[in-house]
Amino acid sequence: MNGCHDVGGMHGFGPIKREDNEPYFHEKWEERVFGLFFGCFAGGHYNLDEFRHSIEHMGPAYFQTSYYEHWLHAMQDLLVRNGTLTHAQIEQRMREFAAQGSA
Amino acid sequence: MPHDGHDHDDDHDHDHHNRPPSDTALRVKAIESLLTEKGLIVPEALDLIVQTYESKVGPRNGAKVVAKAWTDPAYRKRLLENSTAAIAELGYSGVQGEDMVVVENTPKVHNMVVCTLCSCYPWPTLGLPPVWYKSAPYRSRAVIDPRGVLEEFGVEVSASTEVRVWDSNAELRYMVLPMRPAGTEHLNEEQLAELVTRDSMIGVGQPRVPIGSAP
Known part of the structure; x- marks a missing residue:
């Protein structure tokens, strides 16, 4: 089956x-996504096939986002789907950090 | 779970092309903070992972493999016959390098490596891949116009040389054994390793020519 990733x-x-x-990471958040990927993987929150599968189902958004944004998408998608986090929790925490002016 | 259920969330997350970049940084920070709070990750462990891949893993590892193959015919034979085991002899193994195949450049064959589906790349020997390797332009064109791509990278391959493109995947990762440059007979293994570039092991570059040798 063809997908957005099959270029x-x-x-x-x-x-x-x-x-x-070229540096390995261009933004601080990319480093954190890379580390989080391993942390969550080691914790058994997803496997690599699920992770790729999630990215491969991004559709057109796949082409509008960077490589580590793909990772972020999959991580969030799987953590929400397996019940570890909720979108509401994440959005709430983002608002708190934004209010503190930190990112 | 069916995918219909979460596609709406995807739209929510990614529809805003013009969102400020800090939104992504905030999201990452929020997820890290929540997972830390729940005791599911340890931020210091994440730091260590990042440091390892930034400083300890990289194309210098692959360069040592290549230099050894250039100087030790028995090793070269083992490397081409069972790449994973021969690379592990030098201590390089593990995540994203579990199954390796080394393909050898010769005067008649030039090899290059791509991952059309994403970013598969031999981390233990080459480190993390550069952005261009993971980008759609390289992934799409490497398999339909490899000679054009090689030209863009400044690699001269004669029309009579066969170009072979290897599509790495989740299970199997390729690495190129470039040809040893002429005029390097006097160099030892360590000096030879200095000539081996990352791009020459992807097949989109040539090893450096030693300083002082004729062009």
Whole structure:
């Protein structure tokens, strides 16, 4: 079955953008997502196939978001689906941090 | 659980193309904070994971494998016959490198590696992949126009050289054994490793030419 991730052979994505001396992470939050991915995986909150499956079902949003945003999507999707967190909890905590002016 | 149930949430999360970047940072921070509060993760453990992949794992590992293969014919043979075991001899194994296949460049064959579906890449030997490797432009074109991609990367491959493209996947990851540059007979294994670039092990670059040697 084709999905948004199955881009092999597709046209129209433009030039390959490379960066000299590229860092492994471009934003602090990317580091945290990377670490969280392992933490939640080690804790048994999802397996790798579920994680990929979640990303592969992002649809058009897949192309509008960055690599570690894909990871964030899958992590949140699976943590909410398995009952570990709720969207309301996450949104509430985000509002609290925003009010404190920290991110 | 059927996917219909959560697609609405996806829309909620990703429909806003122009949302400020801090929204993502806030979301990550919120999730980390909630999981920490529940005792499900330990932030210091996350720090350690990040530090490990930033400083201890990287293409220098793969470069040592290549340099050993260039200087030790018996090792080269083992590397091509059972890549995972031969790489593990040097101490490189584990997550995202469980099953490795090393493909050898020759005057007649040039190999390059892609993961069309996402970002599969041999972490123990090459570290985390660069953004371009994970991007749609490389993934889409590597398999339909490999010579065009190689040209874009500045790699000269003659028309008579066969180009083979290997699509890494979740179970199996490829790494290229580039050709040893001419004029390096006097270099030892350690010096040779310095010539091996990350891109040469993906197959979109060539090893460096040693300083002082004829172009």
